[in-house]
Amino acid sequence: MSKVRRLIFRLPVWRVVLFILLLIAGLIILTEMTLRVAGGILYRPIRAEVARLEKPRPNTFRILCSGDSHTYGMDAPADLSYPRQLGNLLNSRSLKTGYQVVNGGVPGFNSSQALRQIKETLEKPESRPDLVIVCAGKNNDHNFQEARFWREETLKTQPIRAQVRELLERSKTYQLGKITVYNLQRSLGSDHDLQYSSLIKDDEFLTRWLIQDYGEMIETVRQKNVHILFLNYFLACRSVDDALQSTAKKYGVGFVDVRSFRQPFGLTMKLVGDTLHPNEKGYAAIARFVADALMENGLIPDSPKYAAPFSTQPEVPPTGAGQ
Structure with a gap:
């Protein structure tokens, strides 16, 4: 150890500084590579559900749920996210149609990343859904x-x-x-x-960003003759709520207000997990509300009101939807 110290003290200062900088740079690069590899491994099952989609079986109605951790199912077991519970609920009620509900939620996604996912999924005929449900935008203030x-x-x-x-x-x-x-x-x-x-603490800026992404989502699905439905968040997010109000009015599409049951705050928080995402009971409430709205407003084949996607006929905003 003493020899190493003597060697270091004999080196010119610039070499010592250069060595320290190279060491720090090496540690940063190593950390970056490790995190990217770990992230790829951890997120592989999340992305795989969308990436492995094949042409659906006859009489199968495919729904893509795109969004962030609130769609992925944070704070609940993997099989109790709202997309999984929605699929179980629709299939238990259906007499003639099989429903395949795909969970495309990726923790941390912003609305622009959800838009890209929707475009990629619609691009391939074998992965194309019949309905897209979007809950995205809460992460736009930092991602x-x-x-x-x-x-x-x-x-x-x-x-x-x-x-x-x-x-x-x-x-x-x-x-x-x-x-x-x-x-x-x-x-x-x-x-x-x-x-x-x-x-970003500017709600007006975030709202304009969301309106642009939501509008592009609508135009994208219309080109493919696919329905789209928006959800807000279980706990209020002002920029998302404002953007959904504006988008619904501009494009004539609806969104499901998942907070419309308006329970007292104490009861509502019993449906929320440690990281302020819905827990399994909260996701169950969302799934029931969405399933009812889909049926009541003719967005799924089991509904007597089911009609062609809104590229040829405007959608009526669902029950509990904001205008």
């Missing part, structure tokens, strides 16, 4: 990946900051650092804002 609207708007006023932030947001190491700082602040009971430092 800017694939966000064309965010990049274009930020480049207008802060071009350098926008490019640097975009590069950082692609880094898994940076994301891990943000989460670590957030959890450390919360564990220490800091009085500072415990949200990520990169949060």
Whole structure:
């Protein structure tokens, strides 16, 4: 050890600094590679359900549920997400149609990533759904990946900051650092804002971004003659609620208000898990409400009101939907 110390002290300062910088860079690269490999392994089962889709059997009605962790089923067992419970519920009620409900939820997804997933799924005839249900946008305040609207708007006023932030947001190491700082602040009971430092707090900006993505989703499914339905979040998210109101009015489509049963706050929180996602009971409530809305408004074949997708006939907003 003493020999190593003597060797280090004999080296020029610039070499010591260079060695330290290279060591730090190497650790960052190693961490980034490890996180990406681990993420690929962990998310493989999530993406596989969409990636492995084949041409459905006759008399099968396919529903794609696209979104983030609220669709994926965070805070509940894997078989008790709202898409899984919705599929079980529809099949238990159906006498003539088999329902295949695909869970396309990926934790952390923003609305732009959900839009890309919908486009990719519709592009292939074997994976194309008959109905798309979307619950996305809550992560837009801190996830800017694939966000064309965010990049274009930020480049207008802060071009350098926008490019640097975009590069950082692609880094898994940076994301891990943000989460670590957030959890450390919360564990220490800091009085500072415990949200990520990169949060966009401008609801008007977020609403415009969501309206653009929601509108492109609608135009995309219309081109493929597919129905689309939007859900809001179990716990209120102002930008999503505002965007859904505007989108429903502009395009004549509906969204299911999953909070329309309006229980007292204490009872509602019993349907929410530790990370403020619905628990299995909360997802069951969402599944029942969505199933009823699909039937009552003719969006599935078992409904007497079932009609052609709204590319040829406008949809009537579902029961419990906002206008």
